[in-house]
Amino acid sequence: MxxxxxxxxxxxxxxxxxxxxxxxxxxxxxxxxxxxxxxxxxxxxxxxxxxxxxxxxxxxxxxxxxxxxxxxxxxxxxxxxxxxxxxSPLLKRVPSFAVRCFGAFEVRDQQQQMVRWPTRKAEEVFAYFLANQGRYISKWELLKIFWPEIEEERAIPNLYNTIYRVKQVLKKLPLSPKIQKINEGYILEAQRNLSDLGEFLEVMKQSKENSEFPLEASISLFFSYATPLFGDKDYFWSLHIEKYVAQEYGKLCHKLLLHYYEQNQLQKGEEIIQHYMAQYIEDEDMLRKWLKLVAHWQGYEEKSDEYRHRFNEKLASAELPLLE
Missing domain, CATH: 3.40.50.2300 (Response regulator)
Structure with missing residues (x-):
């Protein structure tokens, strides 16, 4: 239970x-x-x-x-x-990505088979490029993160060898992703839908830059989201990225809840909050936002107490403070 x-x-x-x-x-x-x-x-x-x-x-x-x-x-x-x-009021068709970062770190080739990484270091370096897709990354940054305790003259060959191995794996993937060398650094050139993380960050960026809310894309990505980022890989450098993604996911959740409130579509709002709770039951602020919305939802005001009871049961099972 x-x-x-x-x-x-x-x-x-x-x-x-x-x-x-x-x-x-x-x-x-x-x-x-x-x-x-x-x-x-x-x-x-x-x-x-x-x-x-x-x-x-x-x-x-x-x-x-x-x-x-x-x-x-x-x-x-x-x-x-x-x-x-x-x-179902929402078509929860989770999009298919060659690279999955939400809840696990899985990379699949053109035949949808899981790729085998030659080394763990190569796998982690690729994850770092994914988290920084489209950004120029100097070799000094990579050396500092991945070979901090090795002398530069020994670390640089390790870097070159690892980059080569990553490139060999990328040749097997769909959408033709490439790591390009630019001066003293590298950049991952790939379509945004290579990974769920890349697509999520791009959609969130678009929603900030444009007044139009990409509803369908946002819903698909919302339900594809799972924690933790990169699964059980526990990459120390990913903590601040994971925190940023969690904040953006919370904003997306609230935006979707407000949308369905305005459309008076309670059942769709319920699906959103239930999926969010499965990831972040400790987010008391989001739970209170939902309770406040339900309390003013025409024809469903009485469900606020019902949801408070449900939330408190979940919080109690997770040994977290209850909502008053």
Missing amino acids: AAFPDLMPDVAFIDIEMPRMNGLELARRLLEVKDDLSIVFTTAYGQYALDAFEVEATDYLMKPIMKEDLQRVLKRLNRVFNIQKRQ
Whole structure:
């Protein structure tokens, strides 16, 4: 139960007979957190069937579970998800990128296969170029970050060798990205949609420079976002970049919430805040902004208390201060 707000699965298979908490009660609690959760109960006792459907279970499996029964349930779940997808107020079609930086660091070649990096250093140097796409990076900057404890005459050959290895990997990628040498430094020349990070930064830049809000692109990127940046790579130099991206993501979230408030589309606003909470449940300021919007949302004012309760449950499970 404590991990549920972080996982937010689409389906929960729940045994009705469990120690400490009855499966029916667990299902009710999970549905309070995620009201579109599909529940499938399992039990050896048929008398629970009626109770199971009182909590709007999608299906029910009797023990011992046979292969045919499981196939029937999976087929039904597929139908449920296809209907939900057609009815979803937001088309959460996450765009496909050759390079993924949000929530993981994955680089795929033209055949969509994960590339194998010759060294970890080459992989990290490429990540640094991605985070600074289009910016001139001097070789002295690279030496200071990646070979700080090595003498210059030994470090420079290491740099040249690493850059060469990165270039060899780039030849395998779609969209023809290139690292160009300019005087005493380098620049990554690549289309912005090579990576989710590059596309996100470009869209946020455009939204600042132009009065028009790129809604569709913003929605797709919003739902492709996940933390932490570069996954579990733990690059020390990426901390300030991650902080900047998080700030921009918060601005995007608030902008989308205001847009759907003005359009009086509560369900779409709910999808936005739920995805944001999955990344930044500790952002009390954003939670309060949402509560304030809901409190003034025509016809839905009473949902403010409901959301406050949901937020406090999530905050409590994360051992964070509750909203008053």
